[in-house]
Amino acid sequence: MQRKFIRGEETRLRILRTAADLFHKQGVRATSPDEIIEASRTGKGQFYHYFKSKAGLVHEVLQEYLDAIQAGRAPLSYEIASWKDLERWFLTQIELQKSYQMTRGCPFGTIGNEVTENDELIRQDLSLIFELVKNKLAAFFVKEKAKGRLTRRANPEELADFCIATIQGAMLMGKIKRNSMTAESAAHQALAHLKSYSVKPNR
Amino acid sequence: MQRKFIRGEETRLRILRTAADLFHKQGVRATSPDEIIEASRTGKGQFYHYFKSKAGLVHEVLQEYLDAIQAGRAPLSYEIASWKDLERWFLTQIELQKSYQMTRGCPFGTIGNEVTENDELIRQDLSLIFELVKNKLAAFFVKEKAKGRLTRRANPEELADFCIATIQGAMLMGKIKRNSMTAESAAHQALAHLKSYSVKPNR
DNA sequence: CTGTATTTGTACTCATAAGTACAAGTGAGG
């Protein structure tokens, strides 16, 4: 009895993906259920059958992002094993943004900026995502440090947070200016700073 | 005939300020004219008498921010004449954020993240604000460089953009995590990086 | 081939968003 209820699962996924895309494009608030329903070629029936509310859908969208990052299904790799990987991590995000002609920001940042005190659950979902990303970045710095390739001063978590903050700011500015140059140069500045912690191992 | 039509100007300002505060708190999209009207203790009549539409109001709010920065009426100083000033520029923004218990981000970033392709005018208003800020920051780096206190490599505009991107990202993360620590450490990292361009003048 | 679980479609509801229409009030200059 393996493949049961597949039809519905596909519908659910179609709604989820469409919603994620619209949220990324224009934010949560600006996206109505009706718009998601039309873009996903479904109906009210399905929408509220598979999701209990719009807020519930947002939660599931974020959950899916989290899972994707954990499972390596995200459009960029969060597994950093080298400085080259880290550079890719920065630049790929801007490349993705360019693929939308700089009209979008980071999907998480976009949603994050909309949260108010009434969206506590959403805020926590986002916190979790950023926590996960931070840990993945910090893991790299920890390893480098263990190998004696980072100065004693370097604090892995702090550096990881710095990476996230910079790329978020860079992408936001990129979207506002509709121009990738400042985003790219901010990323390069950040990378230069990070590398300044790097030292030649003694042996 | 100096003081004529003051009553109306006060009403207009009250609406403008209330709107700015609500936009900062919860974003533009989440703020309805009715909410602004109620919070400013006015009425529909006044609202549409003094502003042609909600979009027009947003534009005027941003215009007012721009003027305030130019006139030095902003809640933080954008006139940077020393590294100390620059540090203050970074940290004051986070202090302001703390005064709202980390429930808000940067007023410009908050609005900026909401813009879509239908808000071209608003996007341009924001671009102008950031351009102004960038120029003020860049002016400092230009002066330092002229005095031989920055390495030849240092590109003032690029450094200014880096400042803006970092503080924007830091404040966004601060809001999402509802916690100032990462924002503060990101700001310190950024400052450390900027200072790394600083050199002792030869004479 | 029939009953039950799942999936889908359509019509309705109720509140809010954004704006209009227009009447009435206010107040300074002549």
Next chain:
DNA sequence: CCTCACTTGTACTTATGAGTACAAATACAG
């Protein structure tokens, strides 16, 4: 003291947002 520009109040209007109700279709289990 009257008039006209400015200011304010209240009642519509029309569209959209978010969700409910419920019937019909479909699909597999036995």
